[in-house]
Amino acid sequence: MKLLEGKTVLVTGASTGIGRAAAIGAAQHGADVVINYHSRDEDAEACIAAIEATGQRGLAVKGDVAEPDTAKDFVAKAVEAFGKVDVMVNNAGICPFHAFLDMPVETFERTMRVNMHGAYFMVQAAANQMVAQGHGGAIVAVSSISALVGGEYQTHYTPTKAGVHSLMQSTAIALGKYKIRCNSLLPGTILTEINKDDLADDAKRTYMESRVPLGRLGAPEDMVGPIVFLASDMAAYVTGAALLVDGGMFVNLQ
Template sequence: MSDQPIALVTGGAQGIGYACAEALAADGAKLILADVNAEGVAAAAEALGGGTVGLTCDMSDPAQINAMFDTIEAEHGPVSILINNAGIAMPAEFLDLSLESFQKVIDVNLTGTFVALQRAAKTMVTKGIEGSIVNMSSVNAVVSIPAIAAYSASKGGVMQLTKAAALALAPHNIRVNAVGPGSIDTAMMAGVNANPEALERVLSRTPLKRVGSPQEVGDVVAFLASSKASYVTGETIYVDGGRLGLNYTC
């Protein structure tokens, strides 16, 4: 074990999670990636190099989350940077959305985020680590789309969980923030990107008139995790190309 900060990125096998890992690596962190996709997280860890560790974890299962932290602490040391990025959407028309699907999204996106946040924070408090936790919210915490009701509910919950945790952990100098991406070029958006009409609708409500990159989200996450954001806690920063500021236009 060394003094190198240990950063755990959940949902780190691809997309925004992988970009977060790249940005944190550039800042000198030792990386641990977690993902439900065993092959994907192993490949991502190998691609990042530098001793990056890839672990398999289903973020809907609290027992797996706690076991993962036990393993990390025993083999590598305590986590001082946690990026709660793992998430799923499971789109469905509102009247057709099953309770099972709704609960699954909440289990991964909100409950899993809470379990990991609390588990990381307990060790930080016990060991006197002034750590940083960044949760992945979304513009859909504020606005919404009918076909992703569960996702919107989960991300609104993440936004409020971030505030509550930041207040609770401030006496320990542990900062908790969130990032809320807009339309980002990931696998989750592949269907939109392949449909010119759908993409045009997205860009019509994005003042910067383009889709964002995972790296643009990762850079904001790395900033919040760093000492450059040492007086920032309880905030959600929206990386959305200006979407939330856009009112009706002529």
């Protein structure tokens, strides 16, 4: 059963990791998919090839989500290519691990601009297009378990993920009258480019795995089902919600 048949889905930060898995998963469920990516041209091309291998159409649009105009350009090119926007998956994010006391201003501000500002302007651009179309839509933002718990080397990152979660709560209220649903996903530790260096240490990885009741760290593909569900009509009465996708890590932290 293809849950996104006939829909146009936009995914930010989709050349690798969760975004890539979400983009390909959306195509497997019948959607045409437009991806945003920052710099990895070959990875973006490979993602589009995987989308097209499902029989769906794909388009890659390069751009830095930290720049507000990137969002407008991304949505405009999606509409030009496929005629509409039904779903926005806001996924782009960075987490350059660093201690708090000597956090470089540039690292803090770049993390804020990509994760929080980028989410705001992408969601706003997609919502404006959905309102103009007049038939509603779905926005899914990838937040993090870090919206709920702290991290010693993530003092710049965790506030952005709490902000993304809060943004979905507020936009759910602001956009409900337009039949636009807004929900967030809170992944636990998912093996992606963001944390591959941090988890290259075998002892740390084993420790992290020991905290997960399901006994393993997550893979990007573990996010596909929850994203597709929230994007689909199966979640027609779900808005302003947050879904933990963490193998049970959060409830096992005490």
